[in-house]
Amino acid sequence: MGVVYRVFRAFVTFVVGAVFVALFAGYLLDRFAESSALEGVNEDWNPLSLVELFPVFWPTLLFATGLTIGMQVDAYALRPRKPRTKKRPLEFVYDPNDHRFVHREYPNGGLKPVTRFTIGLHNTTSDRILHDIIVSARRNTFFKSMIEPAWNGRKQRIARIDPNTTAFVEVLGLPDDFDTTTGIASKARRFVLRASASDTRRTSAKFVFDARAKPVMRRVS
Numbered sequence: 001m002g003v004v005y006r007v008f009r010a011f012v013t014f015v016v017g018a019v020f021v022a023l024f025a026g027y028l029l030d031r032f033a034e035s036s037a038l039e040g041v042n043e044d045w046n047p048l049s050l051v052e053l054f055p056v057f058w059p060t061l062l063f064a065t066g067l068t069i070g071m072q073v074d075a076y077a078l079r080p081r082k083p084r085t086k087k088r089p090l091e092f093v094y095d096p097n098d099h100r101f102v103h104r105e106y107p108n109g110g111l112k113p114v115t116r117f118t119i120g121l122h123n124t125t126s127d128r129i130l131h132d133i134i135v136s137a138r139r140n141t142f143f144k145s146m147i148e149p150a151w152n153g154r155k156q157r158i159a160r161i162d163p164n165t166t167a168f169v170e171v172l173g174l175p176d177d178f179d180t181t182t183g184i185a186s187k188a189r190r191f192v193l194r195a196s197a198s199d200t201r202r203t204s205a206k207f208v209f210d211a212r213a214k215p216v217m218r219r220v221s
Contacts, residue, residue, distance in 0.1 A: 009071045016061070016068045077122060090130060090197055092205035093120040096215035100168065107173075114173045117217050119205075121195055122167065123161040130197040133158040135169050142189040142209065146172045161197075171217070178211060185211035190220075 040210045096102050101120065104113045123130050135156040137143045137158060151171045171193075178185060188210035196202035206221040 009068075009075065012064060013068050050185065056200040059155065083099050087124040088203050089123065089125050089128065089200045090133065090161075090195055090203050091122050091124055092193065092195065092203065092219070094124045094205070094207070094217075094219045098216055102215070102217070112175055112177070114175050115216070116173050117171045119166045119171055120166040121158065121161060122166045123163055127163055127164050129163065130161045130200060131159070132198040133161060133167070133192065134194060134197075135195045137194065138192040140190050140191065142184060143182045146209070147191070157188060172209075173210065185209075190212070 014201070044159045075098050094101055101118050102115065103118075104114055110219065121133060136154060137147055139154070150170060156169050158169070180186070188208055190206060190208050192204055192206050194202055194204045205219055205221050207217055209217050
């Protein structure tokens, strides 16, 4: 069906185009006929004279022109477009279903498990080493209560990230007996992480932490 439609669209476009070319040629012929250069020319063969024999010509041409324009606009709108994939040298990556980003462990061989939440920083280049990467966050109540203690400060530093390689930074650890009814975990919290290398522009990512949801931490942009 798609092939038939494309053939029909091409046929109508060709016919309408040919008619307009013929009318334009008739217009030029009519203008030249008014001059002495073409005196005595037989105007019976002028396309502008011929269309007068068909009373429905102009409405039909108007309809066909509108149909052609509509089909061409439709074809342009449905044409597959290649997504713009201009990547930054440094990008955040996070997948709550990947154990590299969310996993449980028993610190110091204890009996109480802790869920670790980690983000990745990926070097998207194929031939460039990124140096002196600094990871920080927009300071808010959640950051000061949850992330800053895990970082032992306001920032994390990564010496280098090789091409096509991902480095990981822990964001926070959540014990199983963490109180989700009061305090910082009583509702969903948004936070923004930022990162930049010594010779790259800063990149950022937004996350939501909700201790009562699944997944507990997810990326929103």
